[in-house]
Amino acid sequence: MAHTSIPASLASACDDVRPATAADTVAGIQPSLVAAPATTEQASAVMRAAAALGLAVIPRGAGTKLHWGYPPERADLVLDLTRLDQVVEHAAGDLVVTVQAGVRLEHLASVLAEAGQRLALDCAARPLPSGPATAGTIGGVLAAGAAGPLRLRYGTPRDLLIGITIVRADGTIARSGGKVVKNVAGYDLGKLFAGSRGTLGLITQATFRLHPIPAAAAYVIVSCDSAAACARLVSAALAAAVSPVAAELHLASLAGPCELAVALEGDHDGVAQRSGMLADLMAVQETSHVAAVASQPPAWWRSAGGAPQEGTLIQVAFWPGKLGSVLTGIAAAAERAGLDPVLRGSAGSGVLHLSVPRSADPARVAGLVASLRAALHDRGSAVVQHAPPPVRDLVDLFGPVPSLNLMRAVKQQFDPDRVLSPGRFAGGI
Amino acid sequence: MTQDVATLAPRLAAICGKDAVITDPLELATYECDGLTAHRCRPGLAVLPQTAAQVADVVRVCAQENVPFVARGSGTGLSGGALPAADGVLIVTARMRAIVEIDAESRRAIVEPGVTNLAVSKAAQPYGLFYAPDPSSQQVCSVGGNVAENSGGAHCLKHGFTVHHVTGLEIVTPAGELTWLGDGTGLAPGYDLTGAFTGSEGTLGIVTKIIVKLTPIPQAVTTLLAAFETTGQGGAAVSAIIGAGILPAAIEMMDALSIEAAEASVACHYPQGAGAVLIVELDGPEQDVLAESAAVRQIAADAGAFEIREAADPDDRAAIWRGRRAAFAAMGRISPAYIVQDGVVPRTALHDVLDRIGELSAAAGLRVANVFHAGDGNLHPLVLFDDSSEAEAAAAEELSGAILDECIRHGGSITGEHGVGVDKSKYMPRMFGPDDLDTMQLLRCAFDPAGLCNPGKVFPTPRLCGEVPGVRREPHPLVTSGQAELF
Numbered sequence: 080m081a082h083t084s085i086p087a088s089l090a091s092a093c094d095d096v097r098p099a100t101a102a103d104t105v106a107g108i109q110p111s112l113v114a115a116p117a118t119t120e121q122a123s124a125v126m127r128a129a130a131a132l133g134l135a136v137i138p139r140g141a142g143t144k145l146h147w148g149y150p151p152e153r154a155d156l157v158l159d160l161t162r163l164d165q166v167v168e169h170a171a172g173d174l175v176v177t178v179q180a181g182v183r184l185e186h187l188a189s190v191l192a193e194a195g196q197r198l199a200l201d202c203a204a205r206p207l208p209s210g211p212a213t214a215g216t217i218g219g220v221l222a223a224g225a226a227g228p229l230r231l232r233y234g235t236p237r238d239l240l241i242g243i244t245i246v247r248a249d250g251t252i253a254r255s256g257g258k259v260v261k262n263v264a265g266y267d268l269g270k271l272f273a274g275s276r277g278t279l280g281l282i283t284q285a286t287f288r289l290h291p292i293p294a295a296a297a298y299v300i301v302s303c304d305s306a307a308a309c310a311r312l313v314s315a316a317l318a319a320a321v322s323p324v325a326a327e328l329h330l331a332s333l334a335g336p337c338e339l340a341v342a343l344e345g346d347h348d349g350v351a352q353r354s355g356m357l358a359d360l361m362a363v364q365e366t367s368h369v370a371a372v373a374s375q376p377p378a379w380w381r382s383a384g385g386a387p388q389e390g391t392l393i394q395v396a397f398w399p400g401k402l403g404s405v406l407t408g409i410a411a412a413a414e415r416a417g418l419d420p421v422l423r424g425s426a427g428s429g430v431l432h433l434s435v436p437r438s439a440d441p442a443r444v445a446g447l448v449a450s451l452r453a454a455l456h457d458r459g460s461a462v463v464q465h466a467p468p469p470v471r472d473l474v475d476l477f478g479p480v481p482s483l484n485l486m487r488a489v490k491q492q493f494d495p496d497r498v499l500s501p502g503r504f505a506g507g508i
Numbered sequence: 509m510t511q512d513v514a515t516l517a518p519r520l521a522a523i524c525g526k527d528a529v530i531t532d533p534l535e536l537a538t539y540e541c542d543g544l545t546a547h548r549c550r551p552g553l554a555v556l557p558q559t560a561a562q563v564a565d566v567v568r569v570c571a572q573e574n575v576p577f578v579a580r581g582s583g584t585g586l587s588g589g590a591l592p593a594a595d596g597v598l599i600v601t602a603r604m605r606a607i608v609e610i611d612a613e614s615r616r617a618i619v620e621p622g623v624t625n626l627a628v629s630k631a632a633q634p635y636g637l638f639y640a641p642d643p644s645s646q647q648v649c650s651v652g653g654n655v656a657e658n659s660g661g662a663h664c665l666k667h668g669f670t671v672h673h674v675t676g677l678e679i680v681t682p683a684g685e686l687t688w689l690g691d692g693t694g695l696a697p698g699y700d701l702t703g704a705f706t707g708s709e710g711t712l713g714i715v716t717k718i719i720v721k722l723t724p725i726p727q728a729v730t731t732l733l734a735a736f737e738t739t740g741q742g743g744a745a746v747s748a749i750i751g752a753g754i755l756p757a758a759i760e761m762m763d764a765l766s767i768e769a770a771e772a773s774v775a776c777h778y779p780q781g782a783g784a785v786l787i788v789e790l791d792g793p794e795q796d797v798l799a800e801s802a803a804v805r806q807i808a809a810d811a812g813a814f815e816i817r818e819a820a821d822p823d824d825r826a827a828i829w830r831g832r833r834a835a836f837a838a839m840g841r842i843s844p845a846y847i848v849q850d851g852v853v854p855r856t857a858l859h860d861v862l863d864r865i866g867e868l869s870a871a872a873g874l875r876v877a878n879v880f881h882a883g884d885g886n887l888h889p890l891v892l893f894d895d896s897s898e899a900e901a902a903a904a905e906e907l908s909g910a911i912l913d914e915c916i917r918h919g920g921s922i923t924g925e926h927g928v929g930v931d932k933s934k935y936m937p938r939m940f941g942p943d944d945l946d947t948m949q950l951l952r953c954a955f956d957p958a959g960l961c962n963p964g965k966v967f968p969t970p971r972l973c974g975e976v977p978g979v980r981r982e983p984h985p986l987v988t989s990g991q992a993e994l995f
């Protein structure tokens with residue numbers, strides 16, 4: 080679309096505005112322009128100009144999850160936030176960091192590691208068409224609400240976020256929270272924006288609580304011949320006095336063995352003692368399985384929800400104690416649909432990911448999603464994070480959404496003209 | 509809104525039963541303030557529903573009649589959040605006290621809003637679980653109030669605040685609709701309205717059920733008491749502990765004046781001559797706690813502690829905590845009146861801010877006792893004054909404000925856990941700009957366009973929500989009633 084002319088108001092709002100190319104496609108929709116502001120103020124000026132021009136805006140970080148959700152109803156301008164790439168302040172003594180939205184998690188991790196600290200968000204990395212694999216940018220991970228195995232101990236991004244700077248659809252810059260871990264002054268807009276998928280405003284800066292990198296870590300790994308046995312072991316590991324920070328499972332095929340890995344962190348002696356204890360306990364629980372203690376996670380650990388971009392990725396969330404029946408429900412749903420998804424997930428936290436290859440028959444995938452929802456009732460959800468167009472056409476990606484009318488009212492207040500990622504989110508928000 | 513709310517009594521009685529509606533002025537006086545007694549207002553009437561459906565019906569009547577309503581839990585709030593409206597209905601959750609379900613395998617409980625914080629932990633105990641957020645008022649305060657205030661406690665340094673332990677809320681919206689936010693998983697599709705609602709101080713609706721996370725009771729707990737000559741030394745020890753990568757469950761500090769008051773009140777027998785005591789509680793697997801307690805002892809000694817005590821059994825632990833728990837109430841022993849502040853500063857600024865509080869206190873000629881959650885920089889300066897002197901009361905108020913300014917100047921907050929309520933709304937513009945406050949109130953407008961739910965709290969000036977299609981067609985009620993600038 081090289082013929083697109085750049086509106087003067089946009090060009091004066093930001094020093095980097097360019098025509099979009101095929102590489103800027105958003106879930107199959109081709110935008111016409113890309114703007115890459117270098118500061119929150121520039122981002123605000125771009126939003127003001129875009130509002131005046133009536134452009135629909137799609138915020139973008141590294142682009143690892145841009146294919147999530149519905150395709151936008153309209154997409155005129157991609158707002159590339161990767162030039163906001165500064166670690167603004169690392170207050171090591173306070174275990175707090177303030178970062179701009181475009182900073183990649185890997186870069187932030189290397190800066191924090193110099194002080195022996197980390198942001199306890201271990202989202203899976205994803206290869207990109209250009210450049211190395213990345214877990215994404217701070218803004219993108221926040222907007223997607225993405226988390227990894229450590230969620231068992233540290234939760235999701237909203238649990239670590241203590242302050243946020245946003246730019247509204249009309250260009251207004253606003254802050255909430257702050258840079259102290261304990262703070263209840265005013266509404267906590269960070270909670271609202273975490274997981275909002277770019278539909279309420281741009282996230283341009285965020286402040287997080289940090290944690291020390293533990294002196295030692297160990298992984299107790301066991302392979303079970305049934306999902307039921309695996310569920311019993313997860314339950315035993317969580318009940319034991321070993322303080323696991325993650326409990327992940329992996330089934331390459333629903334017919335095959337269920338691999339379980341439980342992570343323990345702390346000081347050297349403590350971890351050594353607890354991992355030994357846990358391995359023994361697992362052996363007693365399920366005598367046929369031998370648990371190994373390793374200093375590194377299994378190879379599949381980092382591939383959380385590792386569906387190839389082109390396939391279908393379904394997130395199943397449930398009350399953690401129901402793991403056994405959920406695993407049975409998933410197996411039954413998959414068998415009924417005639418599919419054999421790869422199953423990965425944070426068993427101890429009540430979240431699993433099913434990946435189905437692109438080649439799968441769309442009607443079968445839709446059937447799988449419907450059966451999963453029926454099995455979960457109202458105490459859980461099956462959300463299709465991303466799916467190829469033929470599947471997208473057949474399923475409601477988000478399923479039933481509690482209080483959708485309130486969510487619509489929130490969207491209406493923040494983005495009355497529906498210019499921010501319109502139609503991408505739950506209920507077509 | 510000049511209509512007398514008392515005329516609603518028969519309609520509310522038809523919903524909740526006659527004995528659940530209070531109109532007698534003397535009885536209503538019980539509800540005229542919360543834990544912050546400086547603000548008082550007798551409610552138009554009070555109602556004590558027993559079910560969520562009754563709450564919804566009551567709210568619907570209020571919405572129809574344009575009558576403001578305020579939720580009240582146990583009334584222990586310290587910012588006037590539950591201050592009633594004279595022309596409004598106070599909805600008290602005291603009769604909604606059922607623990608609906610405990611799913612020990614999922615480590616979740618569903619409770620009604622009037623259940624006390626401690627009752628949840630007691631109910632969970634047989635399963636080896638507890639409810640982690642533990643405000644000092646936990647014997648009386650309600651979980652509904654905790655959600656509204658996003659309450660913390662001494663142990664939230666490690667275990668997190670209320671918002672980290674709530675995964676679903678059943679609420680009655682300000683329009684009177686009963687609905688669920690979240691489904692207990694923490695991952696319900698759509699916006700995280702559970703998170704956004706938590707800490708909204710009763711201004712977005714009334715909570716009628718709460719799904720909370722339960723936490724395994726730690727295998728081992730040990731409590732250390734370290735006595736220092738100065739708060740500076742104590743503060744240095746706090747920094748060194750955190751710097752060593754140790755995350756205690758709690759780190760609390762008291763200065764000389766608060767120790768003096770606590771000794772006078774509960775004879776806690778803290779080490780003689782201490783200018784500051786530090787209470788450090790460690791919990792977790794036994795081996796880890798042992799290693800950490802040895803490290804903390806060493807760090808405290810290096811920072812100048814002249815006496816260190818350690819308590820590993822529950823009775824000894826309670827003895828150490830006795831002085832700290834009594835600290836607020838104990839001020840009555842050494843001063844006719846006091847103001848509790850709740851400012852927060854980055855932990856590394858503790859030393860500077862404490863020095864500055866000392867200077868401000870000397871300049872104002874008023875004593876300030878310091879009790880604080882040192883691990884997360886949450887100060888509770890207690891400004892002591894004689895309330896029989898109007899001048900001294902005014903000076904105390906001014907000194908409190910100056911302390912909050914100091915917190916803001918260091919990048920901190922005007923409130924760490926007590927909330928803004930009516931008490932600190934005037935300080936909000938010192939911490940946030942007009943655009944920040946305006947943006948926060950978009951959320952308010954989404955939930956409560958008519959501005960009837962706990963009006964006049966948190967924000968110094970209400971945002972007029974504008975025309976909301978299908979909700980309200982007439983001009984904003986605050987405008988027609990001429991009250992827009994009242995709040």
Ligand SMILES: Cc1cc2nc3c(=O)[nH]c(=O)nc-3n(C[C@H](O)[C@H](O)[C@H](O)COP(=O)(O)OP(=O)(O)OC[C@H]3O[C@@H](n4cnc5c(N)ncnc54)[C@H](O)[C@@H]3O)c2cc1C
Nearest residue numbers: 581582583584585589644650652653654656660710715925
């Ligand atoms: C001695 C003492 C010690 C304290 N220690 C701590 C502490 O360590 N940490 C801490 O955080 N706080 C502390 N507090 C403050 C107070 O106990 C907490 O804020 C508590 O959460 C309030 O609960 P409550 O049930 O008393 O609420 P109330 O005072 O009745 O109400 C507080 C707010 O919640 C709203 N509300 C109540 N119920 C509902 C509901 N069902 N739905 C919607 N909104 C509702 C009210 O409208 C009001 O705005 C202390 C108070 C005292 C008196």
